[in-house]
Amino acid sequence: MTTAFPVLLGAYEPTTTAHEPAATADGTAATADGTAATAGEILDRCRELVRPVLAETIGRLHPWVGEMAAYSFGWCDVGGTPAEGAGGKGVRQALAVLCAEAAGASGEAAVAGAVAVELVHTFSLLHDDIMDGDQTRRTRPTVWKAYGTGPAVLAGDALFALAVEALAAVPGAGAAAGVRRLSVALGDLVRGQADDLLFESRPWTGPEAVGPEEYRRMAEHKTGALLGCAAALGAALAGAPENTAATLDRAGRHMGVAFQVADDLLGIWGDPAVTGKPVHRDLRQRKKTFPVLVALSARGPGASAAGQLATLLAESPDAPDDATTRRAADLVERAGGRSAALAEADRHIDAVERCLDGLPLAPRASAELRTLLGFLARRDI
Numbered sequence: 001m002t003t004a005f006p007v008l009l010g011a012y013e014p015t016t017t018a019h020e021p022a023a024t025a026d027g028t029a030a031t032a033d034g035t036a037a038t039a040g041e042i043l044d045r046c047r048e049l050v051r052p053v054l055a056e057t058i059g060r061l062h063p064w065v066g067e068m069a070a071y072s073f074g075w076c077d078v079g080g081t082p083a084e085g086a087g088g089k090g091v092r093q094a095l096a097v098l099c100a101e102a103a104g105a106s107g108e109a110a111v112a113g114a115v116a117v118e119l120v121h122t123f124s125l126l127h128d129d130i131m132d133g134d135q136t137r138r139t140r141p142t143v144w145k146a147y148g149t150g151p152a153v154l155a156g157d158a159l160f161a162l163a164v165e166a167l168a169a170v171p172g173a174g175a176a177a178g179v180r181r182l183s184v185a186l187g188d189l190v191r192g193q194a195d196d197l198l199f200e201s202r203p204w205t206g207p208e209a210v211g212p213e214e215y216r217r218m219a220e221h222k223t224g225a226l227l228g229c230a231a232a233l234g235a236a237l238a239g240a241p242e243n244t245a246a247t248l249d250r251a252g253r254h255m256g257v258a259f260q261v262a263d264d265l266l267g268i269w270g271d272p273a274v275t276g277k278p279v280h281r282d283l284r285q286r287k288k289t290f291p292v293l294v295a296l297s298a299r300g301p302g303a304s305a306a307g308q309l310a311t312l313l314a315e316s317p318d319a320p321d322d323a324t325t326r327r328a329a330d331l332v333e334r335a336g337g338r339s340a341a342l343a344e345a346d347r348h349i350d351a352v353e354r355c356l357d358g359l360p361l362a363p364r365a366s367a368e369l370r371t372l373l374g375f376l377a378r379r380d381i
Contacts, residue, residue: 126143129142185225215290228248
């Protein structure tokens with residue numbers, strides 16, 4: 001089998017001009033022309049730093065497996081023809097780079113960690129799409145849909161192996177510590193995914209129902225663990241003290257809960273043109289997301305809507321129609337699920353801010369972390 005993917009690697013050129021933001025007088029991140037760096041510019045800069053090494057790492061795979069990996073990043077189409085897509089936002093790799101810079105080092109110090117967490121994240125997406133039966137991601141067929149379930153599992157396994165290899169190759173004592181940190185995050189990620197899958201078989205109401213606090217723990221493990229690992233790895237590889245790395249890990253875990261809750265809001269009310277997924281998708285799939293769980297537990301003014309929502313969910317079929325999902329979304333909002341979810345995201349953002357405030361971080365990188373934080377927590381919700 002031949003593939004165009006090696007050509008893609010060899011021809012890689014940055015799609016934007018990398019720039020090193022400066023710090024303004026008040027510590028706000030700024031671009032070379034003195035304007036404040038946006039979240040998009042921050043993500044672009046970090047992707048441009050990491051992508052050549054990420055592409056070279058993926059290039060070591062079997063050509064067919066490498067093609068699937070490149071497809072998952074949006075770098076090629078099925079068959080290996082180069083594509084224009086940049087893949088995902090690269091949040092985790094950006095956290096690793098920014099936290100290295102926040103610790104006073106160059107972002108290059110964190111590239112191995114950034115590559116590792118990005119590979120693990122993509123591995124988890126490949127497997128999650130299979131477990132959830134999702135057929136599209138970023139407006140394209142998912143890897144299992146495009147190549148088959150078995151090949152997608154194989155590609156995910158290969159990315160996981162590459163992630164460990166990337167960290168193990170770090171010179172000095174940082175390699176073993178980095179692999180241990182990644183292993184802990186992976187264990188938490190599996191725990192969170194297991195809980196998320198088990199939630200599906202539990203009732204909507206009653207003593208066996210999933211409660212909001214249980215959901216928070218799941219979100220911290222499934223989403224927060226890898227964000228925390230990315231932040232801590234970046235700082236640790238830059239030579240930061242263990243206390244700094246641990247605090248950034250905790251900040252990343254809070255960020256993960258905020259990110260997951262924001263994702264839940266997008267899963268119900270998000271614009272398909274932005275999310276790449278149908279409106280009310282999570283309700284159509286009967287997922288137990290934070291806004292729904294909070295709405296079901298509503299008391300006071302929202303109790304009536306909560307009761308109606310519980311009845312609707314209990315009586316609706318496994319594949320509810322559009323009218324049913326619209327009705328469910330309205331009841332979730334009337335029961336206070338949407339506003340409570342926004343408040344929950346804000347609460348965890350405040351916790352991240354407190355973590356950052358307690359650390360001696362480089363001003364520009366700290367400002368960029370906060371800019372990225374606001375973007376992740378809100379996006380288009």
